[in-house]
Amino acid sequence: MLALITGATGFLGSHVLRRWLAGSHAARVLYRSPSKLRLIDDLSFEAVAGDLDDAARLEAACAGCEVVFHIAAKADYWKDSDREALWRINVDGTRNVLAAAQKAGVARVVFTSSASAIGIRPSQELADEDTAFNLRPQQFYYAHTKRQAEAVVAEFVADGLDVVTLNPTVIIGPGDLNAISGSFVIETARWQWLVPSSSGGLAVIDVRDVARAHVAAVEKGHPGERYILNAANLNYSEFFRLIARACGVRPPLLNMPDWLLEPTARFIEGVRHFGISTPMDANQARLGSEHVYFDGGKAERELCAAQIDIETSLRETYEWYARNGYIRHSWLTRLIGWL
Numbered sequence: 374m375l376a377l378i379t380g381a382t383g384f385l386g387s388h389v390l391r392r393w394l395a396g397s398h399a400a401r402v403l404y405r406s407p408s409k410l411r412l413i414d415d416l417s418f419e420a421v422a423g424d425l426d427d428a429a430r431l432e433a434a435c436a437g438c439e440v441v442f443h444i445a446a447k448a449d450y451w452k453d454s455d456r457e458a459l460w461r462i463n464v465d466g467t468r469n470v471l472a473a474a475q476k477a478g479v480a481r482v483v484f485t486s487s488a489s490a491i492g493i494r495p496s497q498e499l500a501d502e503d504t505a506f507n508l509r510p511q512q513f514y515y516a517h518t519k520r521q522a523e524a525v526v527a528e529f530v531a532d533g534l535d536v537v538t539l540n541p542t543v544i545i546g547p548g549d550l551n552a553i554s555g556s557f558v559i560e561t562a563r564w565q566w567l568v569p570s571s572s573g574g575l576a577v578i579d580v581r582d583v584a585r586a587h588v589a590a591v592e593k594g595h596p597g598e599r600y601i602l603n604a605a606n607l608n609y610s611e612f613f614r615l616i617a618r619a620c621g622v623r624p625p626l627l628n629m630p631d632w633l634l635e636p637t638a639r640f641i642e643g644v645r646h647f648g649i650s651t652p653m654d655a656n657q658a659r660l661g662s663e664h665v666y667f668d669g670g671k672a673e674r675e676l677c678a679a680q681i682d683i684e685t686s687l688r689e690t691y692e693w694y695a696r697n698g699y700i701r702h703s704w705l706t707r708l709i710g711w712l
Contacts, residue, residue: 375399376591377438377479379425379470380445381418382409384549385485385541388584389442390416396588403434403445412550425466431473438477440591443470444485448515448553456514463518464525471529471536481535483590486523488542488576488601488667489516497574499606499668502540502599513660523599530597537594539586541602542667545686546580547693555699558690561613562620562700569627571634571661574608578669579686582679589676603669604679609661619687620700631662 376393380386381402390413393400400418404410410420423430425445435441447455447462467484474482492507494500506520526536549555554577561568586602594600607615610628617624629637638655669679694700 374440374591375401375438376440376442377401377403377434378442378444379403380443380485382412383444383448384546384551384553385544385580385583386442386444387412387548388546388580389444389587390418392581392584392588393442394418401434401438403431412548425462425469428469428473431469432476435473435477435479438474439480441470441474441479441482442485442587443467443474443482444587445470446485446519448551459514459518460521463515464521467522468525471525471534475529475532475534479534481537481591481594481596483587483594484522484526484536484538485587486526486538486540486599487516487519488540488603488665489513490519490523491540491601491667493663493665497664497666499666500601501668502601502671527597535596537590537596538599539583539590539602539672540599541583541586542576542578542604542669544580544583545577545683545690546681547689548580549690549693552694552699555690555694557612558616558620558687559694559699561616561625562622562691562694568613568625569629570609570613570625571629572609572631573660573662574606574664574666575612576603576606576665576667576669577612577683577686578602578604578679579681579683582677582681585680586672586676593676595675600672600676601667601669602672602679603667604681605683606664606666607683608664615684615687616691619684619691629661634658634661 378390378400381390382404390400402418402420403423405424421434447459491500492504508516526538530536543554545554552559583602614624638658641655
């Protein structure tokens with residue numbers, strides 16, 4: 374079975390490609406520049422140069438494919454302020470891929486959305502696939518674009534295209550070249566017990582379990598359905614303790630009280646106004662008291678269950694970053710460890 378995979382040169386896409394090829398399938402990879410292929414240069418696939426805004430190239434890439442995995446997205450989450458690019462890639466790009474798949478007669482599209490496109494429930498309740506999206510665009514613009522991309526999917530499903538939508542929670546694991554979710558690990562290795570945690574929490578899953586669910590969705594997913602992919606719901610104190618253990622450092626000692634989140638957010642807004650980069654934006658700080666928890670039961674029942682525990686995932690993430698030079702021990706890290 375031949376599949377086109379967009380985003381195969383990235384973190385999740387490279388793992389989906391490996392999982393797909395392991396099932397004795399063939400793959401066609403859409404890429405923007407040859408340098409992007411280094412994460413997958415040990416694999417056998419057909420490489421097609423192109424971008425999400427090139428309709429003709431997308432149609433050619435989809436020709437002859439039975440499956441399309443549309444994984445490519447701009448996923449800088451909190452770091453990126455380029456809203457035009459987020460919309461162009463995440464929303465318009467999705468429309469272009471689905472149009473090309475429909476024209477080529479592709480049997481099934483597996484679309485990678487995000488759990489952030491699902492609403493947050495109060496009081497540590499678990500959100501599920503039917504929870505209404507309830508964040509304002511300015512609170513989390515990335516999530517807004519993924520929600521709008523799902524609206525585009527719904528249009529094509531209504532027009533007869535077979536699309537299964539997957540909504541992974543925070544993805545961790547080896548191979549995160551851009552250090553998106555992996556920044557949790559890198560910053561904890563650097564700042565150790567000085568990393569502050571807040572009262573909220575998050576949902577998390579290993580990238581290899583997400584890849585496994587993508588492949589399972591080809592055969593087991595129901596047309597037009599969405600599936601939350603989640604392995605664990607952890608409060609931030611638990612999460613950072615696990616990361617510290619994986620990094621071999623002392624766990625964080627600083628708990629940021631909820632009343633300090635808003636002043637922190639305003640401080641971040643102030644320094645960013647002067648062009649100073651920060652590892653998170655103001656809205657992420659404001660959401661630090663929320664328990665963004667999800668119910669992954671539907672995917673477990675209908676697709677597959679997660680197999681990699683979070684402690685193992687974090688340890689292997691740290692080891693990958695250490696091997697690839699992302700984590701360096703300086704005089705500062707040694708001093709913090711000694712204090």
